[in-house]
Amino acid sequence: MSEDQKRQLQQQLWNIANTLRGKMDADEFRDYILGFIFYKYLSEKIHFTANKILQDSGEDVDYTNVDENSETGKEIVEAIYEEVVEDLGYFLKPSELFSNIAKKGHQKQEGKSNFILAELSKILNNIEQSTLGTNSEDDFEHLFEDLDLTSSKLGKTEDEKNTLISKVLYHLDDIDFNLSDTNADVLGDAYEYLIAQFASGAGKKAGEFYTPQQVSTILSRIVTSRKSQLKSVYDPTCGSGSLLLRVAREAKVSDFYGQEMNRTTYNLARMNMILHGINYSNFDIRQEDTLEKPQHLDKTFDAIVANPPFSAKWSANELHLLDERFSQYGKLAPSSKADFAFIQHMIHHLDENGIMAVVMPHGVLFRGAAELIIRKYLIKEKNYLDAVIGLPANIFFGTSIPTCILIFKKCREADEDILFVDASKEFEKQKNQNVLREEHIDKIVDTYQNREVLEKFSHKATLQEIADNDYNLNIPRYVDTFEEEEEIDIQAVMAEIKELEAKRSQLDLEIEVYFKELGLVF
Incomplete structure (x- = not known):
């Protein structure tokens, strides 16, 4: 599929999404359209796999046309179930396929669309039920709970709701997701495009589920520097899972791990994984508060990437001083700013030969009290901090503050200095948002990988230099960007x-x- 065809698909899906737009807020119609696209994907995946099984067994029949009520049909459905549920992790009968319910909803009786809402709701529930007792049960549990087909926002009457949903399904059914092309991730790209579009219209809420692609690319390229394979990658605040999937574009990843507190966003992350072709056995996404109820404490990871909520509140309960994630520092991050609590959590999970890249507000570089003690311990006692990269302001949805990327390694190759990069001026201004272009991203990543010193852009500060600054990491202390004004x-x-x-x-x-x-x- 060409780039033009990809863009056309993305636009088609966005146009269909806007069918719901007048009825509800951006984050609400996001859940419906992404959920329906996911249902269509699951259906087409089953359809494609079942037809291949039937073809290989010599059966000249399309799975959608199998009569489930005949004895032969029952045997075929049972055989397909046995073959696919372990591999794909779920199952759909021929009558439950997206195309069949979409066509049924489009047909008219007495001038009205066939009523499909009850049947559709049952099908979505059956997808989850088909995983019970299997290894994929946790990955599909309550996956469609945000698709409330009884919501008054879909229409005042049952007929209005049915007409709207039937219209959306019918238009989606017209689109070919091209799943037979195993080398292309066309649908995955389109899904990411839609998530980005919803994020741009969601304001402050966007930060809950999406990291801008340009920032994700920097983080991903850094943690995969000179690596073609990773055993594992982890994101403790994974949102929609887009950052984890971005790492997989830079290197082959065996297993994905993540945790997300928001239930709706957690569902979106699991859908996103499956829709990008990540088998249920290769990802472990959990729903809980990462700091208060960590779910992967027994594991360490090759790569860790994260964009935690900036300066979020947390309990800072003194009992955490007994927690091995925090105990060695002697201090907890303040309850009003959990930034360093997230850093400490990630350091705990970082493999001895791993690398971690995390987006943070600038305050972590210079704030005092407990944060200074933690910062000093990480640098002086552990020497884990590898680089500090300052990013431009106004590149995140929902906040205009400048941010930075902190890179940590437990076994640093260059352990005599810390690289500082000031990329605050590396952007292109677009309407209300600043954007990092490919050349800006390349410059940042290349500077980090080569540990280059570039005038007014980067500097390698010795550990003594940092100690002399009392472990204040404010970037202007190390990268001189002063431009002398022309004499008058x-x-x-x-x-x-x-x-x-x-x-x-x-x-x-x-x-x-x-x-x-x-x-x-x-």
């Missing part, structure tokens, strides 16, 4: 002022003559 020739400026005054006096005389001719007082 006072004599020339004075001469220009005198010349202008003379011209003004001459104009005043000319204007006075015109006023007298008109009989007016100047």
Whole structure:
């Protein structure tokens, strides 16, 4: 599929999504359209797999046309179930496939669409039920709970709701997701496009589920530097899972781990994984508060990426000082700012030879009290901090503050200094948002990978230099971006002022003559 065809698919899906837009808020119609796209994907995946099984067994029949009520049909459905549920993790009968329910909803009876809402709700529930007792049960549990087909926002009456949903399904059914092309992730790209579109319209809520692609790319390229394979990647605040999936574009990843507190976003992350072709056995996404109820404490990871909520509140309960994630520091991050609590949590999970890249507000670089003690311990006692990269302001949805990327390694190759990069001016201004272009991303990543020192852009600060600054990591202390202003020739400026005054006096005389001719007082 060409780039133009990909863009066309993305636009088609966005147009269909906007069918719901007038009825509800962006984050609400997001849940419906992404849920329906996911249902269509599951259906097409089953359809494609079942047809291949039937073809290989010599059966000249399309799975959608199998009569489930006949003895032969029952045997076929049972055989397909046995083959696919372990591999794909779920099952759909022929009558439950997206195309069949979409066609049924489009058909008219007495001038009205066939009523499909009850049947559709049952099908979505059956998908979850088909996983009970299997290894994929946790990955499909309550996956469609945000698709409330009884919501009044879909319409005032049952007929209005049914008509709207039938229309959305019918238009989606017209789109070919091209699942037979195993080398292309066309649908995955389109899904990411839609998530980004919803994020751009969600304001402050966007930060709950989406990291801008440009930032994700920097983080991903950094943690995969000179690596083609990773055993595992982890994101403790994974949102929609987009950051984890971005890492997989840079290197082959065996297993994905994540945790997300928001239930709706957690469902979106699991859908996103499956829709990108990640088998249920290769991801472990959990729903809980990462700091208060961590779910993967027994594991360490090759790569960790994260964009935690900036300066979020947390309990800072003194009992956490007994927690191995925090105990060695002697201090907890303040309850009003959990930034360092997230860093400590991630450090705990980082493999000895792993790498971690996390987005943080600038306050973590210089704030005092407990945060200074934690920062000093990480640098002086552990020497884990590898680099600090300052990003431009206004590149995140929902906040205009400048941010930075902190990179940590437990076994650093260059352990005598810390690299500072000031990329705050590396952006292109677009309407209300600043954007990092490919050349900006390349410059940042290349500078980090090569640990280059570039005038007014990067600096390698020795550990002694940082100690002399009392472990204040504020980037301007290390990267001098001062631009000397051009000297002003006072004599020339004075001469220009005198010349202008003379011209003004001459104009005043000319204007006075015109006023007298008109009989007016100047």
